[in-house]
Amino acid sequence: MSPKPFQRIADPAALPASLRGGVAAIGNFDGVHRGHVSVLDRARALAERMGAPALALTFEPHPRSVFRPEKPVFRLTPAPLKAELIRRAGFDAVVEQAFSREFSGLSAEDFVGRVLTDGLGIAHAVTGFDFHFGKNRQGGPAYLMEAGQRHGFGVTLVDALRDEGADVVSSSRIRTLLEEGAVAEAAGLLGYRYTVEAEIVGGKQLGRTLGYPTANMALPPETGLKYGIYAVRLRRPDGSLHDGVASFGRRPTVDADGAPLLETFVFDFSGSLYGETCRVSLFGFLRGEEKFDGLDALVAQMKRDEAEARALLAGVRPLSAVDVELCFSG
Structure with a gap:
């Protein structure tokens, strides 16, 4: 018998009858990091023991972006990637509850009644110890249990979940690390390499004239990743993996006023990637963004960056099964 297909569901009221009576892991799960995985694993294991569906209830868009639209949150995992990571955690479905100011005005009792009971018909809820819900966060762990x-x-x-240094693993902590360029440390908390996904778009093709053609991605404007040079691995839609070196920033030597771009030079590759939606996983931060005195100095540094990235990527090892699937298995 083939496994049941994973489902992304936007409205709890649209949950298929076959998924009612499930165990629901509840949270924002931005990043689906090691702390989130501890919640998801508990829910999946309980669902298996009960013979019930395993569901994840999350919220889209991120609540912080609803309350502060002028300063949207730096998302670690946009909805499609978050859903894929939840699928890989062994779940039957993710319910992406639409979050709005109107929804945030529901009382805690209405949230329980409309979403958990009437909508999902859950048999069990699993969540973090600090989960709050309902208008003015009036619902907490004690209320949920009652x-x-x-x-x-x-x-x-x-x-x-606390890391080896006894510090809590959290999405906000991971965002701070990425803003500092500490992608290796962020990966230790995520359990996989930080990964972005976007369509490859055309650029000014200056890199091609310098011998370093790049695959360019425009990331969301709220992306807080530190500007600089990274050792990366790119995955094409066909599943093939390619090592490379990427620059994220405004290109101060040649186009200081341009919008930020992630520009990836893919090693030993001569084809076209235009129009493909690719993923780029970041393995190491090589240096910050710099302005050079002319193109010759820039090209000389790019050669050094390439050599350093090749050396770093030659020694990388997977951090988890998810990391294998995202960044190592073709």
């Missing part, structure tokens, strides 16, 4: 008793579903709370 509501579960009244509505007939169980509740499991999962303590925060």
Whole structure:
């Protein structure tokens, strides 16, 4: 028998009957990092014991972007990548509840009744110990457990996961690391290499004239990644993987006023990538963005960057099964 297909569902009311009575892991899950995985693993294991569907309930867009639209949050995983990571964690479906100011005005009891009971018909909820919900965050862990008793579903709370230094693994901490260019440290908390996805777009093709043609991606404007040079691995839609070196920033030597771009020079590759939606995984930060005195100095540094990236990528090892699937298995 073939496995059940994974489903992305935008409205809890549209949940198929076959997925009702499930175990729901609840949270934003931005990044689907190691702390989130501890919640997801608990929910999946419980679903297996109960013979029930495993669901993830998350919220789109990120609530912080709704409340502060002038300063949208730096998303670690846009919805499609987040859904894929949840699928890889062994879930049957992700429910991407639309989050708006109107939705945020629901009382805690309405959230439980409309979403968890009427919408999803859950048998059990699993969430982090600090999960809050409802208008003005009036619902918390104690309220959820009491509501579960009244509505007939169980509740499991999962303590925060701490790293080897006893610090909590959190999305905000990972964002800070990426803003500092510390992609290797961020990967240790994510459990996989930080990965972006976008269509390859045309540029000014200056790199081609310098012997370094690049695949260019325009990332969301709220992306907080530090400007600089990175050792990367690019995955094409056909699944093939290619090592490379990438620059993220405004290109101060040749186009200081341009919009930020991620420009990837793919090693030992001569084909065209235009129009393809590719993923780029960041393995190491090589240096910050610099302005050079002319193109000759720029090309000389690019050669050094290429050599350093090749050396770094030659020694990388996967961090997890997810990292293998994202960045190592073709």
